[in-house]
Amino acid sequence: xxxxxxxxxxxxxxxxxxxxxxxxxxxxxxxxxxxxxxxxxxxxxxxxxxxxxxxxxxxxxxxxxxxxxxxxxxxxxxxxxxxxxxxxxxxxxxxxxxxxxxxxxxxxxxxxxxxxxxxxxxxxxxxxxxxxxxxxxxxxxxxxxxxxxxxxxxxxxxxxxxxxxxxxxxxxxxxxxxxxxxxxxxxxxxxxxxxxxxxxxxxxxxxxxxxxxxxxxxxxxxxxxxxxxxxxxxxxxxxxxxxxxxxxxxxxxxxxxxxxxxxxxxxxxxxxxxxxxxxxxxxxxxxxxxxxxxxxxxxxxxxxxxxxxxxxxxxxxxxxxxxxxxxxxxxxxxxxxxxxxxxxxxxxxxxxxxxxxxxxxxxxxxxxxxxxxxxxxxxxxxxxxxxxxxxxxxxxxxxxxxxxxxxxxxxxxxxxxxxxxxxxxxxxxxxxxxxxxxxxxxxxxxxxxxxxxxxxxxxxxxxxxxxxxxxxxxxxxxxxxxxxxxxxxxxxxxxxxxxxxxxxxxxxxxxxxxxxxxxxxxxxxxxxxxxxxxxxxxxx
Numbered sequence: 001x002x003x004x005x006x007x008x009x010x011x012x013x014x015x016x017x018x019x020x021x022x023x024x025x026x027x028x029x030x031x032x033x034x035x036x037x038x039x040x041x042x043x044x045x046x047x048x049x050x051x052x053x054x055x056x057x058x059x060x061x062x063x064x065x066x067x068x069x070x071x072x073x074x075x076x077x078x079x080x081x082x083x084x085x086x087x088x089x090x091x092x093x094x095x096x097x098x099x100x101x102x103x104x105x106x107x108x109x110x111x112x113x114x115x116x117x118x119x120x121x122x123x124x125x126x127x128x129x130x131x132x133x134x135x136x137x138x139x140x141x142x143x144x145x146x147x148x149x150x151x152x153x154x155x156x157x158x159x160x161x162x163x164x165x166x167x168x169x170x171x172x173x174x175x176x177x178x179x180x181x182x183x184x185x186x187x188x189x190x191x192x193x194x195x196x197x198x199x200x201x202x203x204x205x206x207x208x209x210x211x212x213x214x215x216x217x218x219x220x221x222x223x224x225x226x227x228x229x230x231x232x233x234x235x236x237x238x239x240x241x242x243x244x245x246x247x248x249x250x251x252x253x254x255x256x257x258x259x260x261x262x263x264x265x266x267x268x269x270x271x272x273x274x275x276x277x278x279x280x281x282x283x284x285x286x287x288x289x290x291x292x293x294x295x296x297x298x299x300x301x302x303x304x305x306x307x308x309x310x311x312x313x314x315x316x317x318x319x320x321x322x323x324x325x326x327x328x329x330x331x332x333x334x335x336x337x338x339x340x341x342x343x344x345x346x347x348x349x350x351x352x353x354x355x356x357x358x359x360x361x362x363x364x365x366x367x368x369x370x371x372x373x374x375x376x377x378x379x380x381x382x383x384x385x386x387x388x389x390x391x392x393x394x395x396x397x398x399x400x401x402x403x404x405x406x407x408x409x410x411x412x413x414x415x416x417x418x419x420x421x422x423x424x425x426x427x428x429x430x431x432x433x434x435x436x437x438x439x440x441x442x443x444x445x446x447x448x449x450x451x452x453x454x455x456x457x458x459x460x461x462x463x464x465x466x467x468x469x470x471x472x473x474x475x476x477x478x479x480x481x482x483x484x485x486x487x488x489x490x491x492x493x494x495x496x497x498x499x500x501x502x503x504x505x506x507x508x509x510x511x512x513x514x515x516x517x518x519x520x521x522x523x524x525x526x527x528x529x530x531x532x533x534x535x536x537x538x539x540x
Contacts, residue, residue, distance in 0.1 A: 041094075047210045050087035055094045056127065060160045063123040063214070065097035068206040069199065071117035072173060077295050078180060080191045081119060081202040096122060099150035100174045101299045103307065104464075107354050108439045109451065110148035111464030116177065116299050121170040121203055122151055124160045125214050134217040136491055139168045139207060139246070141200055141236075143227030143253075143451070146312040147175045154458040162481070163488025166216040168207055172199035176306040177299075181270055181315055182277035184291040193273060193315035197235050201320070204236070204245040222248040222490045226454060228312070230254020234415070235314045238325050238334045248338040248490035253347060253450060255411030257314060258326035258540045264375045265407050266539075267314045267325055280309035326540050329418040339419050340490055342428035342509070343412050348403030350450035352396040353442045362443040368395035372402065379537065386533050396444045408450075409529035411540050413522060416502045416509075425502040426493055429525065430456075431513040432479060436470040438462035453512070456480040457487060475514050483512055 042054035042061045054063035069081035076082060097120035104112035126135070138159055142149040151169035159167050172178065178196030186192040208218045223246045225233045231254040236242040256265040261272060278289060284305040286293035314321050328334050356362055363371075368389060372380040383402055392398040409429075416427045433445070435452040438461070446452070454461040455470050456479060462469050472480055486499065493501070498517075499510045507522045526532065534540075 044090045045213045047206075047213055049084050051090040052093045053090045054123075058127065059157065060127055061125045063093040063125075064095055065120045066091070066093055066123065067097075067119060068121050068170070068203050069119040072119060072177075072195070073116050075295065077116070077177070078182075078185050078192070078195060078291075079188075080195070080198050084119075096120075096152040097171065099152070100171055101177060101303055102144075102148040102174050103303055104148070104466075105307070106145055106148050107357055107463075108467035109144060109463040111150075111466065114150075114174075114299075118171045118173070119199055119202075120151075121168055121206065123211075123214055124156045124167045124169075125216075126160050126164050126166075128161075128164070133212075133215050134220070135215050136165045136488070137168065137207060137211050137216040137218070137221045138163070138165045138488065139170065139204065139221060139223045141170065141172070141223065141225035141229040141232045143225060143229035144174070146179055146196060146228045146232075147310055148464070149174070149229075150464075153461070153464060154454075155460055156458065158459050158480070158484050159457065159488055162484050165488050166211065166214055168203075168211070170200065170203040172196045172203070175310055175312075176280060176302055179273075179311045179313070179315065180277055180280075181273035181311070181317070182281060182289070182291070182294065183274055184289055185277075185294065186270075186274065188291065191317070191319050193270060193317040194235075194320045197232055197239070197314065198241065198320060200232055200236060201239065201241040201245070204242055208245050219247065220491050221246040222250060222488075224250035224252065224487065225254065226252035227254065227451065231257040231314065234258075234325060235321060236335075237337060237339070238322075238328045239320050240322065241320050243335050246335075246337060248340075250340040250487060250490060251342070251412075251415070252453070253343050253408055253412075255341075255343065255409075255415055256407045258324075258329065258411050258415060259407070260324065260326065260538075260540055262377075263539050265313065267316055267321070268311055270315055270317050273311045273315045276309050276311050280305060283309065326414070326418070329415060329422075332422040334419075334422070336423050338424045338426075338490055338493055340426045340428070340486070340493075341412055341415055341419070342430065343404075343408045344448040344450060344453055345429055345431040346400065346404060346433070346447035347408040347450040348400030349397075349442070349444070349446045350439070350452075351403050352400040352444070353439055353446065353449075356396065356442055357440045362394065363396040363399060365389060365395050368399050371399050375403070375406070382537070386530060394444050396442070400444075405529040405531070406534055406539065409525070410531040410534040413526055413529075413531055414535070414540060416507070416522070420502045420507070424493060426496065426499055427502040427507070427509040427522070428499075429509055429511050429520070430483075431511045432456075432476065434476070434514060436472065436476075438467035438470050440468075453483070456483050456512075479512060479514060479517075482517065 098115035100118035101114035156167035
């Protein structure tokens with residue numbers, strides 16, 4: 001649009017054009033903040049920290065950027081979350097908050113930037129049910145390797161409108177700021193290590209205390225998350241910090257939580273995390289290893305040095321995470337909630353795409369062997385023998401198959417087995433190989449890749465700010481409708497006649513796929529994903 005005004009325009013015409021320009025600018029701002037078409041102000045509600053005023057459109061009322069904890073800055077860096085400072089004037093909850101500090105380390109999924117003052121959440125309420133009380137609640141924990149991502153990347157409108165649920169999305173601390181153990185800080189006599197997951201539990205506290213003000217039922221809360229959001233959901237299922245704060249849980253691609261140290265993707269013992277933390281302190285310029293020096297570091301300094309010192313897994317600290325997660329599931333030492341647990345059929349193609357997209361070159365046989373070595377160390381030859389390149393169309397597809405089965409499919413099946421002996425479990429696999437991609441093209445088919453089911457739950461999902469927008473076709477929209485039905489009715493799984501519990505001598509999983517969903521026997525799933533091999537490897 002030109003920024004000059006033709007001299008022939010009348011004054012009234014010029015004013016009209018200026019008005020239209022400001023309207024367009026306003027629309028752009030709304031798009032950037034996630035508040036498009038929400039010009040109508042909503043009633044003021046009083047949460048326990050103070051009054052909040054949201055914004056409404058014809059479908060839902062949104063309360064954006066509500067602080068659920070104090071900014072974790074200065075002396076509060078690397079401490080458990082604290083209550084926010086109360087306020088008296090209505091908080092204008094009409095735009096999303098800062099994302100937590102992060103680098104762009106996960107391709108199109110990530111968006112570098114952020115601010116340490118980031119502990120905010122968003123609440124979305126369906127307009128059609130505003131007069132009804134005790135609505136079910138859905139709390140979303142975003143993924144991103146515990147190092148990137150933000151709540152604002154997810155459009156909850158379909159869950160809210162079609163599912164008639166209140167949806168809460170949250171930010172939590174990431175990277176070294178969120179998952180960090182160091183002798184000086186751990187010795188300060190406060191819970192330590194899993195600060196990001198402590199934030200998640202603190203947000204669940206906030207929901208439990210406040211969601212009735214929005215019309216929600218604090219005794220009918222489903223938590224859900226994908227990838228590291230899924231591992232975080234499993235961590236909350238096990239952690240005593242979250243006991244009684246939710247009743248249902250959806251774990252999407254989160255099985256790596258049960259992998260054992262020292263394998264790739266495993267939860268980490270605190271001694272290992274402290275060693276990594278001490279290495280970070282030295283690299284960042286705190287050779288004295290003091291907590292004071294670490295807390296004086298700027299966010300830019302932390303982001304510049306954290307890459308080689310990230311503990312992007314739950315730390316077994318003896319407090320938030322009392323024990324190895326697999327042992328907790330096997331022994332029944334977890335919060336007794338309904339569990340929906342699943343994966344995508346081609347998880348690993350996403351990860352094989354990252355180096356190809358970054359370099360513009362397809363994986364070679366040498367790259368395949370190097371990748372296996374990074375994952376499995378001295379057991380990489382066994383994995384290469386189980387997944388020979390000759391059995392696949394390319395080294396990328398062999399690598400993707402091994403990553404799928406090791407990190408996701410087989411751990412998920414073991415979680416189903418262990419947890420189903422103690423509570424209600426429903427298992428699934430997303431298998432729409434036509435799913436649209438938001439990442440750059442690859443030399444091999446991506447299929448039902450890691451994260452590709454998210455656009456079926458959250459319309460238009462495309463990772464971070466740089467991902468390509470996606471749109472479902474009419475067949476995929478129908479599958480999306482079916483998935484949203486199940487995702488929003490975890491509180492009534494007893495009525496899921498076409499998706500039975502994972503139980504008995506011959507348990508089964510639901511496959512979400514085109515042209516229609518089907519049930520698949522767990523034994524068939526295990527064979528396709530080489531689970532006998534992984535079960536024998538001692539990795540979980």
